[in-house]
Amino acid sequence: MHCHQMLVLFFKPVVCGWLWYYVVLLRKSKGKSNKAPLPPGSFGLPILGETLEFLRLAQANKAGAEFVKPRVAKYGQVFKTHILFSPAVSVGAPEGNKFLFANENKLLIQSWPSPIKNLLGQHSMASKSGEEHKQTRRIFTSFFSPDGLQSFVPRMEKMAKAHFVQFWEGKDQIMAFTTMKQFAFALAVDIFFSLTDGPEFQSLEHDIEIFLQGIISSPIDFPGTVYRNAKLSRERICRLLDTIICQRRKDMEEGKVSSHHDFLSVLINKLDDQDQLTANQEIKDNILLLMFAGHDTTSSTLAGVLKYLFLNPQCLQEVIKEQKEIAITKAVGAPLNWDDTRKMKYTWQVIQECLRLQPPGEVGFKECIKEFEYEGFTIPKGWKIFWHLGRSHMSPQFFPNPERFDPNRFEGQGPPPFTYMPFGGGPRMCLGIEFARTEMVVFLHHLVLNYQWSMIDPNEVVYRNPLPVFQKGLPLKIHKK
Numbered sequence: 421m422h423c424h425q426m427l428v429l430f431f432k433p434v435v436c437g438w439l440w441y442y443v444v445l446l447r448k449s450k451g452k453s454n455k456a457p458l459p460p461g462s463f464g465l466p467i468l469g470e471t472l473e474f475l476r477l478a479q480a481n482k483a484g485a486e487f488v489k490p491r492v493a494k495y496g497q498v499f500k501t502h503i504l505f506s507p508a509v510s511v512g513a514p515e516g517n518k519f520l521f522a523n524e525n526k527l528l529i530q531s532w533p534s535p536i537k538n539l540l541g542q543h544s545m546a547s548k549s550g551e552e553h554k555q556t557r558r559i560f561t562s563f564f565s566p567d568g569l570q571s572f573v574p575r576m577e578k579m580a581k582a583h584f585v586q587f588w589e590g591k592d593q594i595m596a597f598t599t600m601k602q603f604a605f606a607l608a609v610d611i612f613f614s615l616t617d618g619p620e621f622q623s624l625e626h627d628i629e630i631f632l633q634g635i636i637s638s639p640i641d642f643p644g645t646v647y648r649n650a651k652l653s654r655e656r657i658c659r660l661l662d663t664i665i666c667q668r669r670k671d672m673e674e675g676k677v678s679s680h681h682d683f684l685s686v687l688i689n690k691l692d693d694q695d696q697l698t699a700n701q702e703i704k705d706n707i708l709l710l711m712f713a714g715h716d717t718t719s720s721t722l723a724g725v726l727k728y729l730f731l732n733p734q735c736l737q738e739v740i741k742e743q744k745e746i747a748i749t750k751a752v753g754a755p756l757n758w759d760d761t762r763k764m765k766y767t768w769q770v771i772q773e774c775l776r777l778q779p780p781g782e783v784g785f786k787e788c789i790k791e792f793e794y795e796g797f798t799i800p801k802g803w804k805i806f807w808h809l810g811r812s813h814m815s816p817q818f819f820p821n822p823e824r825f826d827p828n829r830f831e832g833q834g835p836p837p838f839t840y841m842p843f844g845g846g847p848r849m850c851l852g853i854e855f856a857r858t859e860m861v862v863f864l865h866h867l868v869l870n871y872q873w874s875m876i877d878p879n880e881v882v883y884r885n886p887l888p889v890f891q892k893g894l895p896l897k898i899h900k901k
């Protein structure tokens with residue numbers, strides 16, 4: 421071979437290699453150095469990050485004012501922190517909220533820590549994402565849509581009336597926070613699977629309370645811990661549900677119970693193409709999810725409404741006026757219907773305003789499933805993004821004079837999109853909005869027409885665990901009209 425040919429043969433790959441290195445690798449590394457920076461902020465202590473400060477302030481109901489607000493002032497609308505054992509980025513409203521909810525399943529997914537998933541069960545809608553989640557949600561929607569719920573209004577009213585007879589009549593004082601829990605529980609188990617008073621009802625009420633405590637406890641799984649007790653209560657609840665489901669299948673086969681009798685009947689009917697074992701698992705896990713999602717949320721909101729109406733007598737007068745106008749259109753003894761509940765517009769505005777000031781869940785987390793850029797910052801895969809409702813709910817820009825209780829904010833078009841989100845948003849938005857709205861307005865209808873109440877301690881502290889809790893149980897003096 422010619423000498424210069426050998427040189428070409430030897431140098432060609434070397435030259436090509438160098439070229440490749442310069443063009444591809446250096447461009448790549450240039451790209452890397454051009455990569456948007458991580459958001460500003462502090463990760464705090466090793467491992468714990470800023471968790472302790474966040475939890476302390478969240479429990480004192482001050483996370484918005486004393487954790488988020490100073491960081492927004494220092495770092496800007498998008499900042500990073502490290503809470504609950506993960507790097508997390510806080511985003512503002514409305515852009516941040518819109519981005520989060522629009523990118524569910526594309527860039528982000530709902531992520532519950534695995535101890536909570538274990539308690540809720542692998543068939544629970546909370547443990548599913550993407551297409552699987554969509555399918556389950558579709559099954560539920562037929563029950564939770566306005567069409568599905570209409571026929572349950574008289575039943576909700578019956579429950580509200582029975583509640584007043586059992587817990588209010590003949591009393592001059594009640595612990596309203598506890599009482600609201602009893603109402604929300606009784607109504608849920610009646611509408612979900614037709615369980616009414618009796619020993620099974622009592623033991624389930626006790627077990628659900630232990631189960632819910634486990635969901636918000638540290639996941640230490642030893643005999644005697646809150647978490648272990650919650651696992652045991654889950655087993656007992658599932659055994660009870662097994663018996664109820666088995667009996668229900670029989671009753672439905674024999675034509676004794678219709679396929680629209682309650683949520684359980686609807687589910688059995690919708691899942692009849694699945695094998696019974698899987699269908700039963702799905703039913704049990706999702707009934708437990710509904711008890712978790714729909715019980716304390718509604719009861720803490722109703723307790724809040726009682727507080728705000730007492731502290732704002734002119735709003736109470738408006739509610740009474742609205743409810744009287746509906747009551748006089750009804751024949752004596754005629755039950756409330758769906759249209760009546762939709763006429764209770766001001767009452768719903770009162771509830772909405774309570775949810776602005778005291779939302780049951782004020783923080784929501786999503787997990788990033790791939791790296792992406794947001795507002796000029798890189799958000800790495802595996803990090804959490806969270807929204808804090810206080811960022812918009814308490815902003816004078818969207819809610820002038822934000823500390824003031826003013827239900828008229830929700831008149832007409834209401835607040836700008838993505839600034840008011842007590843029910844979340846996007847594909848995982850609360851499934852129970854209409855259910856919650858209906859049960860609350862029906863309850864308030866009978867409350868304001870029949871009772872007067874006053875707070876024994878108008879300055880009672882409300883803390884979070886993580887839902888709002890009235891420190892003294894909201895003791896009220898009550899008087900039947």
Ligand code: HEM
Pocket residue numbers: 530545546557709710713714715717718721775779780781784842843844845846847848849850851852853855856
């Ligand atoms: C005042 C009452 C309530 C409030 C403020 C509330 C709020 C919420 C919020 C913030 C979410 C998470 C949304 C997200 O991640 O984007 C949620 C989810 C959910 N809620 Fe509610 N909720 C209430 C009542 C109820 C009731 C009464 C039920 C059922 C009877 C219910 C069932 C659910 C379910 C099943 C989910 C999960 C939806 C999914 O993953 O697709 N909620 N709720």
